[in-house]
Amino acid sequence: MKDKRFPISDKELKFPHALLLSSSAGSGKTYNLANRYLQYILSEKIPNNNLTNILAITFTENATKEMAERMINFLKEIYFEKRKREEALSFISLKDKDLKEKAALYLDKIFDQYPDFYVGTIDSFVVKLLSISAMELGLSPDFEVVFNDDQLIKELTPEFLSSLKTKDGFKAIDDFLDILNKSGGKGFIFNPLEEIYEKFADFFKKENKYIQKIKLSEIEAKDLEKIKEEIYAEIKELKNKHPDLKLNKAPETYLANEDKESLIEEYDINNAIFNGRIKKTKEALKDNEEHEQIKQKLSYYYEYKSQHFYSPYIKLYKLFLKFSDKEKRNRMAISLQEATSILARKIKKEDIPQIYIKLSAKFCHFLIDEFQDTSPAQWSILRPLAEEAISTKGSLFFIGDTKQAIYMFRNADYKIMSEMKKNNKKSQNINLSPLSDGLIVFEPDQNYRSVKEITDYVKDFFSSDEFKNYLNLNIGSDFTGLLNCEQMPHRKENGYVETICFKTKENPDAEKNFYLKFEEIIKDLSKRYNYSDIAILVKKNEDANEITRILNSLDIPAASYSSLDIRKRKLIKELISFLAFLNRPDDDLNFSFFILGEICSKACFDLKVEKQREFLFEAREEKIKYSHFKERFQSIWSDFFEEIFKKSGYLSVYELLNLIIAKFKIFENFPQEHGYILKFLDCANQLNFKESASSISSFLYNIEELSEEEASLYLPGNSEAVKVMTFHKAKGLGFKVVINLFIEQSHEPNTLIYYHSDGEDLKLYKIKKEYCDFNDLLGKIYEDEKKETQVQELNTLYVALTRAEIELYNLALIKNDKKLYSLFKDFSAGIKKENKGQKTKIEYLPVSISSGPLYNFIKNGEPRKEELLRGELYHSLMAEIRFKEDFHSNSFSIKAKNIAAKFSLEKELPNAFKKIETLLKNPQFSFLFEKGKVLNALNEIEIIYENGRICRPDRIIETAGEIFFIDYKTGEKADYQDQIENYKRIIEKIFPKKIKA
Known part of the structure; x- marks a missing residue:
């Protein structure tokens, strides 16, 4: 059953029931979710509607925060604003006065009983389940959950490799390294540690996605060698039986050199090793028994070879798992993904933890946000509770959009939602038999974010013949519903859309013109909008960094959500270099980097960059350059460097940084960098409490070891700067103006490892496209992976095109006429907003630091x-x-x-x-x-x-x-x-x- 009308009145709700809100971009997903929650707690027609009976699940901390804030704000609005009460009364059967009183009551109740107000992430829910069921799951009661799985694997990998002292251990490493550079991808790998860590992290993720263990192939090298010899002999025999057929050049060479493997790989499914352009070849091979037999054996050979290739990877990984299990037990730690898998596997075996019996009596109503981003493991944990709810008087409310499924690389599986939506009465992902109506699907058609020009552009793009042809050619079907994305805009003001294409094949200056056009657009928008109204979206973090650099050169403040790691800021790099020099005064490289940087040049007026370069050139043969700098620039050394240099061995790093900041007037000279500098000081202060924290060398080591999250600055949404972020980061957000920069990559990364579940085990394959002609299983695995990649690319494009509210600009740098971005065509429609001359003035919060003498008794450093x-x-x-x-x-x-x-x-x-x-x-x-x-x-x-x-x-x-x-x-x-x-x-x-x- 499908409907566009939502929300529905509590009078119409029948229990139990299950609703799915298939909510396109801009259709008020969070708004509807918050209203649904309020309907549940405020209505008197809904059974079991205490705070403790309702579980609202999201997938990120930010979404949790936004949802909880929205719910509390709505309650306040219901109490204070008649307009909001009138809206709520359309789906809650109460009188105005009673609704107002109930809103006040539940505000007090939420604040008094906040732990019962359960709005949280699926991860936090899993952790709670785990902590309650620790003994039952064989875990220590004092276990600690590590949320950053990759970081834990990264820490354990070098320790694991150091622990391999047995013959088997050495062999496992040797075998792994032997095939590492044969697997393709990154060219020759000089340092395999990073590659080993990445492989282990990927294996770990995939095991948790499929809730299955990776299986070591039973195929051995001798099995491969045997079948290879047989095929080689049969190819030679086929050639000898047809001396009149002309050989292709490559097979002729391989036969002469007895290069068996290359000859086999050259075998063509239609023409064998012969010239297919000659009519006689096709006639000779038609229904040829020997040719058919070779093809059959090649099918086995390629499947065996594909499976066997990664055996050394799997053997080393299995040893790593044994080591990591022991280490985690010693540390009493468990990773979040592993915790999710442990629960999921237990449930899969129908060995339901005892806590589920208590929770099924407690939770009657489930609200699940971003359902398209649910992983199989996460859903298997929630499913027993959801099914129990709809078998009594409970309810389910899912909200999501398969068109915005862009997190498949994080194990999300949009097919759970799309299968339930399609088979809304007999779904394989949930037992809907207690519900007479099955799953009721709502598809709202209103867009509250974007103006008509933008919604029309999105609809026309995804319903165009070009897009349909691309879809059929690359995927074969519309798996996520992109062909049906028509929406009615709620906003009535004018808007503007412009798309400009730059094709490198047609113009050698296309890339240069692409960036010039971007500069032209951003300069124009800066005159008409506040900086905080503008967002620039790109595909990769590297592109975001380049755009931030361009904006800085134009004196446009930029907040890059892809480079919030303070260690990537140039100013912080300069400070780290200065500390590295103070740690080792013979470090000429870091000393040179600092004196050529902005901190030094802005503070020391007499020391221009040209002078510094001239000095470094003249002193290029000299060792310990700082001593020559001290002699040449005595007053500068005395004013800025001397006190820092003398005290560097005595002050903690935090105190030393405060001294550097005061001496070089960094806060005064770089007001736009205050946040990053304060975060750097905070990191130094936090690390102060660690072992040997006052040591500069220890700090330099520890600051590099911080995770990206620990070293990243929190950026408020209202900061007066142009926002620069990736398409993925922008999901769920809206901006008045969006500039999408679609930069086509010259070489898209190849899939090196293909994963396939046979229902019981997870197997790894190395597949070349040519293998798929001979083996149907390999062909299916290859095509499924290709489709998944394409679906994610198309959905990411949809997300990018649906972020703008008033003005949308798409700049496409196209290098290949067959790739996705070639679908863009030059286009413009609508009216640009006029310049009203009312822009928010940027005011930086003044930050100062004490410039008084610090530990003045320290003189002789x-x-x-x-x-x-x-x-x-x-x-x-x-x-x-x-x-x-x-x-x-x-x-x-x-x-x-x-x-x-x-x-x-x-x-x-x-x-x-x-x-x-x-x-x-x-x-x-x-x-x-x-x-x-x-x-x-x-x-x-x-x-x-x-x-x-x-x-x-x-x-x-x-x-x-x-x-x-x-x-x-x-x-x-x-x-x-x-x-x-x-x-x-x-x-x-x-x-x-x-x-x-």
Whole structure:
């Protein structure tokens, strides 16, 4: 049953029931959801309608916040505004006075009993279920849920690889690396760690999507080799039986070279290895028994080969799962995806946790938002409760839009919603048998966001013959309903739409003109709208960063939702570089980056960028550039650098940053960056509480290890800046003006791993398009993946075109006439808004920092810097000595001079030589550098231990019965002994022999 009329009066509601609001873009999804909730709590005709009986589920924290705010605001409006009461009375059967009193009552009730006001994410609901059922699910009662699954896998991967010390472990790594660079995609991979982590994270996501474990293929290399030999022999026999047929050039070469694999891959389903343009070939192969037999064997061969290819990946992943399970138990941690899967698998086996019995008695009414973004695992958790509700006097209310399903890469499955919508009486995803009407579907046709020009453009685009042809050619069917997106605009004002195409094949300057046109449009809009009214949408984060750069060059304030990570801001990069220099004054690169940056050039008026470049060019041969800078620019060094430099070893990083900000007047010079700077200070303050937080090197390590969420700035929606974000980020949002930049990628990424569920297990395949001609299963897997990708691309396009309220601009950079963006055509319609001259003035909140003396008793930092450099010199020299003989060699003398020059400590070299010689002659230590007594010596070797941390003992020596390790010190410090003890504990875990420090 379908209807466009919504909401419906409580008089018409029959219980139990299930409603699906198929809500297109701009049709008031959150508004309808909030009204539905209010109808439930305020009406006297709805059974079991206490706060505790209603569960409202969303999929993001932001959506939860928005929904809860909307519900509370609606209650306030009902109490204070007659207009809102009149609207509510159309679907709630109460008198005006009674409705007002009830609204006040429920406002008090919500604030008094806020935990009973359950509006939350599906993730938070899963965590609650898990915490209550921990013992039943075999979890520790004190477990901690890790919400960032990828971060946890990233942390554990290096530890896992370090733990593989068995023969099987080494073989698993070798086999993995052997095929890593054969799998295609990124070219030669020099550092496989990132690739291993990405694969593990992807496997983990897919197992949780399908609620199945990845199965290791039973096909072995010998099986493949056997069938390959058979096919090769049969191809040769086929060739010998038809000497009159002309061979293609490539097979002829492969036969001559006995290149079996290449010959097999060249075999054509129609023409075998022969020239198909010759009529005789087709006649000879028609109904040819040998040809048919080879094709049959190739079907098996390609399926075996596709499955077997990723076996080394799966073997390594299985070992990783064992390791990670143990580590997570030790940490008493569980990832959110894993938690969801544990519950889903238990329910799939019809082993329903006890808590469900209590919850089914408690929750009678379910409201589920963004239903198209539900994953199979999430729905399997909710389904038993939903079915129980409609088997009594409860109800279900789903709201979503399959046209906006753009999160398939996060395991979302729009097919759950589309199948229920299609089979609204006998759905395979929910038992609707208790409901006489089945699932009642509402399809509102009003659009409250966009003006007529925009809704007409969207309708015409998706109903055009060009779009229909593209759909048939690439997908074959309209899976999400894009062909039926006609809406009636509620807004009556004028609007404007313009689409401009730039084709690189027709004009070599197309890309240049694309960006020039963008600049022209944004300049015009800046005169007619407030910056906060404008949004620029792009496909990729990299494009968002480029657009932000362009806006900054035009002096247009930009808030990039794709670069809210403070570490991506140029100003923060400059501060990090300055800290890196203070940590190691011989770091010329970071020192140069800072003095060439905006912080330095704006604060030091006398130091122009040209002067700095000239200085760096003249000092290019010099080591320790800061010392030459100090001599050349004495007043600048004294005014800006000296105090910071002296105090850098004594202040915490937070205090040091405050000093830098005050000295260089960063708040005054960069008012538009206040938010990012304050967030950076906040990060420094938070990290202050961690181990060794006052150390600059520790801070530099920790700031890089922060997750993107931890290092990102929260941006309020009303900030006076042009918003720049990806199409995905823009979903659910609306803006007065939208500029869509459709930038076609030169090379779209290929799908490297194909996943297929056989109902019981999840299998991995490597599929080439050519394999699909021979094997139907591979063809289906390949085509299904291609369709899923295309559906997501088309839905993303729909989302982009439906964000604008008044003016919409589409700029399309087209490089291929067969790709999606080639559907765009030059177009304009409507009237632009006139310039009223009433723009909001940008006012930055003044932020200041104390500029008074900070720890003024700290005066003499310079000698300490020289002491640190001297220590670096001695360590670098000792790192070049494995045995005594090395010290007396000519090569060591040359290396030593270069090392001393690097630290500008040539005068210290004779003294260093004398001390090293004394050490090597000392009988207490000399045997540690003697060949024969020392079986192996390792200098400055990196050791990865718990939590991915790294330690680097100066020297480890293996003798016949013992392991010695040495750490060189040139000064005295209280915590040196603690460091030695820590190193000893770490090394004991690696070497089985007795350890001496």
